[in-house]
Amino acid sequence: MMARDAVARVLDVVPHPLPYFTLVLEAPAIYAEVAAGQFVMLETTGGLEPYLRRAFSVADVSNEADGVRIELLAKIVGRGTRAMSRLAPGERRALLGPLGRGFTLPAAGPVALVAGGVGSAPLLLLARRLAERGVAFDFFYGGRGAVDLARRDDFARLAEQAGGRLVAATEDGALGFHGRVTEALAAELDAGCAYRSTYSCGPMPMLAALARLSAARSLAGEAALETEMGCGFGACLGCAVPHIEGRFALCCKEGPVFRLDEVRW
Amino acid sequence: MTAAPDLAVRLGPLALPNPILTASGCFGYGLEFAELADLERLGGIVTKGLSLVPLAGNPPPRVGETRGGMLNSIGLQNIGVERFLADVLPGLGRFPARVIVNLFGYEFDDYARLAERVDPHAGIAAVELNVSCPNVKKGGIEFGHDPELLERLVASVRRATGKPIAVKLSPNSGAPVALAEAAKAGGADILSAINTVLGMAIDPWTRRPRLATNRGGLSGPAIKPIAVRIVFDVARKVGLPVIGVGGVETVDDVVEFLLAGASAVQVGTALFRDPRAAERLVDALAARLVEIGVARAADLVGAVRPWGEATT
Numbered sequence: 001m002m003a004r005d006a007v008a009r010v011l012d013v014v015p016h017p018l019p020y021f022t023l024v025l026e027a028p029a030i031y032a033e034v035a036a037g038q039f040v041m042l043e044t045t046g047g048l049e050p051y052l053r054r055a056f057s058v059a060d061v062s063n064e065a066d067g068v069r070i071e072l073l074a075k076i077v078g079r080g081t082r083a084m085s086r087l088a089p090g091e092r093r094a095l096l097g098p099l100g101r102g103f104t105l106p107a108a109g110p111v112a113l114v115a116g117g118v119g120s121a122p123l124l125l126l127a128r129r130l131a132e133r134g135v136a137f138d139f140f141y142g143g144r145g146a147v148d149l150a151r152r153d154d155f156a157r158l159a160e161q162a163g164g165r166l167v168a169a170t171e172d173g174a175l176g177f178h179g180r181v182t183e184a185l186a187a188e189l190d191a192g193c194a195y196r197s198t199y200s201c202g203p204m205p206m207l208a209a210l211a212r213l214s215a216a217r218s219l220a221g222e223a224a225l226e227t228e229m230g231c232g233f234g235a236c237l238g239c240a241v242p243h244i245e246g247r248f249a250l251c252c253k254e255g256p257v258f259r260l261d262e263v264r265w
Numbered sequence: 266m267t268a269a270p271d272l273a274v275r276l277g278p279l280a281l282p283n284p285i286l287t288a289s290g291c292f293g294y295g296l297e298f299a300e301l302a303d304l305e306r307l308g309g310i311v312t313k314g315l316s317l318v319p320l321a322g323n324p325p326p327r328v329g330e331t332r333g334g335m336l337n338s339i340g341l342q343n344i345g346v347e348r349f350l351a352d353v354l355p356g357l358g359r360f361p362a363r364v365i366v367n368l369f370g371y372e373f374d375d376y377a378r379l380a381e382r383v384d385p386h387a388g389i390a391a392v393e394l395n396v397s398c399p400n401v402k403k404g405g406i407e408f409g410h411d412p413e414l415l416e417r418l419v420a421s422v423r424r425a426t427g428k429p430i431a432v433k434l435s436p437n438s439g440a441p442v443a444l445a446e447a448a449k450a451g452g453a454d455i456l457s458a459i460n461t462v463l464g465m466a467i468d469p470w471t472r473r474p475r476l477a478t479n480r481g482g483l484s485g486p487a488i489k490p491i492a493v494r495i496v497f498d499v500a501r502k503v504g505l506p507v508i509g510v511g512g513v514e515t516v517d518d519v520v521e522f523l524l525a526g527a528s529a530v531q532v533g534t535a536l537f538r539d540p541r542a543a544e545r546l547v548d549a550l551a552a553r554l555v556e557i558g559v560a561r562a563a564d565l566v567g568a569v570r571p572w573g574e575a576t577t
Contacts, residue, residue, distance in 0.1 A: 002300050005540055043538070048333035051485055052538050094539070228326045230335060231537035233301065235293040237339045238328030247321050248342060
């Protein structure tokens with residue numbers, strides 16, 4: 001599928017609460033075919049700071065009578081995301097996508113989806129695709145506190161629809177498992193849960209921990225990586241990911257989804 | 266009715282259909298943009314810097330944004346000249362845009378060897394020598410900061426190719442005119458000014474520099490005044506055609522560089538935020554020429570009216 005640069009109309013901004021929010025955009029028809037894990041480059045301000053567009057996973061997509069809608073789940077971390085959270089319905093922003101390589105959909109479950117904070121974004125669309133196909137999954141969702149598990153009800157509903165459940169993990173212990181999400185996954189594996197593979201997205205230390213855990217238990221998995229990114233389409237070479245082959249892979253072209261065992265963590 | 270303005274420009278031996286090119290390192294090898302932009306309308310494409318052997322580049326993080334700009338330390342990751350000639354150049358042949366290959370060497374002799382290698386290829390309109398990359402420990406910038414060495418380097422390339430030679434000047438040397446004179450003495454046909462400006466940014470929370478190499482090259486609108494000044498100085502004092510590079514994004518920027526003395530411009534970082542930034546400028550420049558009643562883009566070259574000198 002060829003990426004397209006378009007101007008998208010803002011339909012809504014939904015707080016979950018802040019700093020997490022979902023931006024709903026009217027998108028070109030090609031997004032109906034977007035793969036979970038693919039991303040867009042979105043113009044946030046059009047001004048000098050930030051100067052570049054920002055990369056966001058497509059968190060959800062729906063076909064409405066009046067066109068295709070996409071959802072971007074984001075967290076306010078700087079000027080770009082703050083400006084984005086303040087967009088009003090009807091405003092227009094340049095939108096390039098869909099970009100990159102998404103997750104490989106499993107033929108059968110059960111699988112584990114593992115999200116750290118706003119890394120849950122690409123896994124929402126993956127959860128929807130799995131639920132549509134009847135592939136069972138448990139959704140492991142971790143963060144510092146309960147607020148970091150944005151839209152957890154949506155994840156729980158999709159997991160239950162597919163015959164699985166949501167496993168929440170918070171570092172402050174306010175919700176679910178008290179500890180890191182990778183520790184919650186390890187505990188479930190120790191308790192006898194068997195997964196065919198994992199699908200993950202989150203901070204690099206979390207993904208590195210997941211890669212170690214998976215290697216020790218011969219558990220296959222794919223992760224959507226987040227890196228500094230200039231252009232999103234392979235021109236700037238800024239989004240280097242150390243590859244096990246001793247080279248740098250481009251997150252925007254080879255990724256953002258990589259097998260856990262092909263990244264040099 | 267006004268006749269369509271003439272956008273064609275000539276840089277010594279290099280004729281371009283219009284003065285809008287893409288800057289090295291900002292347009293990949295060209296084909297990355299084929300889906301997203303209209304390559305046919307560009308005056309030319311300058312490729313990512315090519316070396317004799319493929320380079321892996323620097324570890325991440327390689328890019329970091331700053332206000333109105335971007336720091337990078339890619340480290341010249343590239344597929345190498347052989348793969349470019351075999352796999353990329355034939356694909357670029359579909360487009361009429363002039364292809365200028367940017368060449369980078371670690372050793373003195375690398376530049377002439379690269380020039381020899383690309384010389385037989387009719388699809389290549391000119392070479393641009395990267396002697397000013399701030400992101401590699403060895404090579405490149407050493408040649409770009411020493412006038413005597415630069416003159417000999419350009420002369421060695423001159424002997425290796427009959428194609429027009431552009432030399433990309435560093436803003437970090439403090440003496441761009443002396444280096445431009447040296448490039449001219451060595452046989453350069455064109456000067457590209459400027460490469461990125463050495464800079465640094467630090468995350469105030471993590472206390473980490475934003476680039477894994479700590480320092481890197483700053484590009485984008487933030488560096489435009491530096492580029493305009495160097496173009497102005499070099500164009501007036503050296504007498505070679507100049508390509509202006511550094512923060513070009515709007516038609517005002519294009520006109521500003523032409524007035525300063527550039528015969529063409531390269532669009533760089535702006536392409537990352539808008540893949541069509543360069544082709545939009547082709548139309549915008551034509552519209553501007555009509556608006557100001559100038560028949561030819563070339564008529565604006567060096568037409569600045571500097572203070573302290575006769576202005577009429």
